[in-house]
Structures are given as C-alpha cells and as structure tokens.
Amino acid sequence: MADERFESKIYVAVDAGPAAADRLAAALAAADIASVLIRPAAGQALDVAAARPLVELAQKAGAAALIADDAELARTLRADGVHLSAGGDPAEAYETARGILGGRYIVGADTGGSRDDAMTLAEIGADYVAFAPEAADTSLRDELCEWWAEIFEVPCVALDVATADEAASLQAVRCDFVGITLPASAPAAESRDLVLAVRGALARGLAEAE
Numbered sequence: 083m084a085d086e087r088f089e090s091k092i093y094v095a096v097d098a099g100p101a102a103a104d105r106l107a108a109a110l111a112a113a114d115i116a117s118v119l120i121r122p123a124a125g126q127a128l129d130v131a132a133a134r135p136l137v138e139l140a141q142k143a144g145a146a147a148l149i150a151d152d153a154e155l156a157r158t159l160r161a162d163g164v165h166l167s168a169g170g171d172p173a174e175a176y177e178t179a180r181g182i183l184g185g186r187y188i189v190g191a192d193t194g195g196s197r198d199d200a201m202t203l204a205e206i207g208a209d210y211v212a213f214a215p216e217a218a219d220t221s222l223r224d225e226l227c228e229w230w231a232e233i234f235e236v237p238c239v240a241l242d243v244a245t246a247d248e249a250a251s252l253q254a255v256r257c258d259f260v261g262i263t264l265p266a267s268a269p270a271a272e273s274r275d276l277v278l279a280v281r282g283a284l285a286r287g288l289a290e291a292e
C-alpha cells in the first residue's frame with residue numbers, strides 16, 4: 083500500500099531588481115524553501131551584480147539557487163543549477179546547459195505543456211520537469227502534474243501557483259514542488275504572506291492524510 087503521507091516542497095521564483103533581496107529574504111524566513119529560481123526583471127538582462135545577492139541568500143538558507151536560462155552565469159556564480167524556459171528545442175537546450183555545467187549541477191526545464199518534451203527531457207537526464215498554467219487556466223498544468231506523478235520518478239514542478247488552495251490541490255496529487263512567484267513591485271510582506279499561506283495549506287493537507 084502506498085504511503086499516504088506526501089508533502090510537496092516549496093519552489094520560489096523571484097525576479098531580480100529593486101527590493102528583490104527583501105522579497106526573497108521575507109519568503110525564506112517564512113518557510114523551508116527547497117529551490118529558488120532567479121529570473122531577470124521584466125525587460126532587463128540578468129547579470130552577476132543582480133543575481134549574486136539572491137544566490138547567496140538562497141544558499142545561506144539551504145535552498146538550491148537556480149538561474150533562469152543562463153548556464154554560464156550559473157557556473158560563474160556557483161549557483162546550484164539552471165532552469166530552462168519553454169520554447170525552442172528543449173533537448174538541445176538541455177544538452178547545451180549540461181555540457182556547460184556538468185553532472186554536479188541541477189538542470190531543470192519547463193516543458194511548455196508538452197508530454198512528449200517532458201518525457202524526452204526525463205529520459206536524457208533532466209533533474210526535474212516543470213509545467214506552467216496557460217494564461218489564467220490552471221487545469222492543464224494540474225492535469226499534467228497528476229499524470230506525471232502517477233508514472234514517473236523524475237520530480238515535477240508546478241509553476242505559477244497563485245493560491246494556497248492551488249498548492250493544496252497539487253499536493254493531493256503528489257506534485258513534488260509547488261512553484262510560487264513572489265509578487266514583483268510589492269512590499270516584502272506580500273511575499274511573506276503568500277509563502278506562509280502556502281506553507282499552512284501544505285501542512286494541513288499533510289495532517290489530514292495521517
């Protein structure tokens with residue numbers, strides 16, 4: 083009989099820029115966070131100066147620091163790995179990143195909602211696959227996460243989880259990571275409150291499964 087106790091881990095995405103470190107620090111203080119995805123601010127490139135303090139904050143808290151789409155930057159900063167966005171040839175992007183980083187780093191990828199791409203990435207060695215909602219519709223993401231969890235051992239990340247209820251539903255179908263995007267251009271308290279709400283929902287779900 084399968085163990086009914088299953089707890090999703092929290093995966094946080096933060097956009098670099100003004101006050102990004104404050105938002106991330108507030109989130110890290112609110113809950114145990116497994117991974118932090120560091121992305122460029124809208125319309126800007128991600129560079130060493132913007133990313134380094136976020137990498138250091140994440141790693142100091144025991145979270146894996148992942149750089150969006152730039153394996154060279156991840157290696158320069160001694161981050162824990164890279165997250166590849168959807169688009170283009172995912173297998174080629176994975177092989178390029180793995181060639182730069184080697185086997186000790188994390189290489190995960192957003193599959194763009196493609197089951198075939200997700201399976202291909204898992205077969206060639208991706209450390210996780212990720213599924214994102216389409217616009218405001220989370221149903222396909224949640225369906226894909228449930229399908230993946232039932233069949234595959236490679237971890238799955240549900241991206242852009244916006245509410246505690248969404249997180250609880252994803253934990254119920256044994257999604258490995260719930261991915262929260264910290265609200266940009268908002269007070270750090272909003273990031274803290276979102277993470278606290280998600281942490282609480284996951285804890286309640288775990289208790290109910292006992």
